[in-house]
Amino acid sequence: MTNVTAQEFQATTHVPLRPVDSTSAQSFPLLRLKAVCKSFGATKALSDVSIAFEAGKIHCLLGENGAGKSTIGKIIGGLYAPDIGDVLLEGQEIRVNSPSHARALGIAVVHQELSLAPDLSVRDNLWLGAETKWCLSRQGESRRAVDVLSQLGLELDLEKPVNTLPVGTQQLVEIGKALMNAPRLIVFDEPTAMLGAVEKQQLFTVLRRLRASGISVILVTHHIDDVMEVGDCVTVMRNGRCIDSFDLEDHLQGADVLERLTGQRQVFEAAHELREATGEILLEIETSGADSTKKISVRCGEIVGLYGVLGCGAEDIVQGLVGLKTFRNTRYLLGGKRFKPSQPVDAMRHGVGYLAAGRQQNGVLSQRSIRENLMLTQLHQFSVMGWLSRTSECKHATQQLADAAVKYGCQEDAIESLSGGNQQKILLARAMAGARDLLVLEEPTAGVDIGAKQQIHERIKAAAARGLSVVVLSSDLPEVIALCDTIYTLHQGNIVNQYEAPDETCQAQIVGDVLGRYEVQS
Numbered sequence: 001m002t003n004v005t006a007q008e009f010q011a012t013t014h015v016p017l018r019p020v021d022s023t024s025a026q027s028f029p030l031l032r033l034k035a036v037c038k039s040f041g042a043t044k045a046l047s048d049v050s051i052a053f054e055a056g057k058i059h060c061l062l063g064e065n066g067a068g069k070s071t072i073g074k075i076i077g078g079l080y081a082p083d084i085g086d087v088l089l090e091g092q093e094i095r096v097n098s099p100s101h102a103r104a105l106g107i108a109v110v111h112q113e114l115s116l117a118p119d120l121s122v123r124d125n126l127w128l129g130a131e132t133k134w135c136l137s138r139q140g141e142s143r144r145a146v147d148v149l150s151q152l153g154l155e156l157d158l159e160k161p162v163n164t165l166p167v168g169t170q171q172l173v174e175i176g177k178a179l180m181n182a183p184r185l186i187v188f189d190e191p192t193a194m195l196g197a198v199e200k201q202q203l204f205t206v207l208r209r210l211r212a213s214g215i216s217v218i219l220v221t222h223h224i225d226d227v228m229e230v231g232d233c234v235t236v237m238r239n240g241r242c243i244d245s246f247d248l249e250d251h252l253q254g255a256d257v258l259e260r261l262t263g264q265r266q267v268f269e270a271a272h273e274l275r276e277a278t279g280e281i282l283l284e285i286e287t288s289g290a291d292s293t294k295k296i297s298v299r300c301g302e303i304v305g306l307y308g309v310l311g312c313g314a315e316d317i318v319q320g321l322v323g324l325k326t327f328r329n330t331r332y333l334l335g336g337k338r339f340k341p342s343q344p345v346d347a348m349r350h351g352v353g354y355l356a357a358g359r360q361q362n363g364v365l366s367q368r369s370i371r372e373n374l375m376l377t378q379l380h381q382f383s384v385m386g387w388l389s390r391t392s393e394c395k396h397a398t399q400q401l402a403d404a405a406v407k408y409g410c411q412e413d414a415i416e417s418l419s420g421g422n423q424q425k426i427l428l429a430r431a432m433a434g435a436r437d438l439l440v441l442e443e444p445t446a447g448v449d450i451g452a453k454q455q456i457h458e459r460i461k462a463a464a465a466r467g468l469s470v471v472v473l474s475s476d477l478p479e480v481i482a483l484c485d486t487i488y489t490l491h492q493g494n495i496v497n498q499y500e501a502p503d504e505t506c507q508a509q510i511v512g513d514v515l516g517r518y519e520v521q522s
């Protein structure tokens with residue numbers, strides 16, 4: 001991606017950007033929340049929250065799942081109105097009535113859940129909500145769309161429907177949508193949750209460029225590395241309250257920030273335990289390339305990671321394995337027998353549990369309850385002569401929700417009433433419950449907080465210790481290293497290397513592999 005100066009960036013946007021040192025920006029923060037409260041029924045999502053967001057700063061919001069971070073983004077973005085308290089834009093009290101009102105005020109929000117229209121093209125998605133009163137030619141529309149995509153380091157076919165793109169690319173298109181209206185403030189709600197290392201760096205370059213142009217960025221994230229890399233200041237939230245707010249001075253380390261977040265010196269995940277996977281081979285995946293055939297083997301009790309950048313082919317391998325697609329050049333053997341599921345339910349019947357990336361599009365049934373979402377794939381277990389035993393179903397649901405440490409009020413509440421991280425825990429619990437022999441996980445900890453992430457890793461490791469085979473596809477390299485017994489790296493559809501019992505010392509070579517700077521291991 002080329003480096004673009006603040007002036008060049010400004011030139012690509014329709015509205016002139018406010019310079020960082022304008023008089024009004026000096027006397028007032030760009031946006032201020034003053035004593036804001038917001039409740040949903042009995043749940044107090046925000047209690048007396050006051051925060052100032054300065055122009056030209058990247059302000060990170062940290063906090064555990066359900067702390068209230070997204071609710072702040074939704075109030076700023078006009079989706080919710082505060083019950084009590086004020087929102088001030090450059091010192092003027094405002095009521096943001098709707099997302100379009102927010103856009104008119106120069107506020108954009110990139111929500112955790114993608115808001116793309118799946119069947120529309122990349123260009124139409126970018127322009128959806130960014131329409132101008134001026135008549136723009138198709139060419140003009142395309143030029144602007146290409147400009148915005150190039151700011152994200154993307155070169156895409158504008159006519160392609162977005163549902164044909166990998167989820168990570170869709171997330172970048174979603175960010176492109178926010179840039180279309182040349183906003184003064186952008187809220188990014190966990191934008192890196194599904195981005196690989198390379199795409200993440202592209203995003204950080206964009207964030208730095210936005211900051212240099214005087215734009216305020218609010219970054220909601222669970223990744224301390226993200227905070228340390230691009231953040232200027234941090235607000236820590238807990239149970240709907242701001243408990244700390246501070247500048248990220250140079251001397252602060254990630255561990256110091258974690259300590260202020262959790263209230264204790266964080267114990268980093270235990271070093272990878274060297275476990276020799278000695279079980280029988282359960283799954284074999286053979287991919288034939290132009291001049292060779294490569295094989296991935298997964299033993300009983302082994303956790304195998306597939307790692308690469310977007311479009312590396314790992315997603316295709318997984319989709320073939322769970323019956324979402326068929327590929328001529330990939331063959332699967334499960335328990336020694338040819339395995340070619342025609343659809344996910346077929347894979348499920350063979351004991352394959354699957355967690356898909358893209359919680360909103362591929363995971364939750366948003367209009368259904370917590371119980372229904374969790375038990376969706378398990379109902380056959382509670383059916384007696386065609387009748388469903390609701391008592392038994394509820395009992396199991398209670399147990400599984402407790403095991404997954406989900407924070408919820410009542411099983412019959414809509415899943416949408418839960419925070420993103422808690423929804424993710426439910427989807428993971430559902431996949432684990434359906435996995436008799438094999439568990440296939442895409443982005444297992446997207447959006448979950450630091451403590452919960454560690455718990456999820458422990459649960460996956462415990463399931464493997466009981467003999468379950470696990471295939472993990474994650475864009476979070478430290479996660480793949482911490483979790484997996486074996487990692488296969490992929491580049492442009494080819495399996496490049498295999499790492500047994502990987503540790504941090506492999507990191508540089510793994511990154512080299514996935515960027516195409518690899519030497520095949522002997």
Ligand SMILES: Nc1ncnc2c1ncn2[C@@H]1O[C@H](COP(=O)(O)OP(=O)(O)OP(=O)(O)O)[C@@H](O)[C@H]1O
Binds near residue numbers: 064066069416417420
């Ligand atoms: N529409 C809603 N209806 C009912 N409760 C809600 C709704 N939206 C949020 N909540 C509740 O408000 C609280 C704060 O949720 P919020 O989504 O802001 O948390 P968060 O800090 O963003 O969490 P996460 O990191 O998991 O995304 C949670 O208890 C959540 O269940």
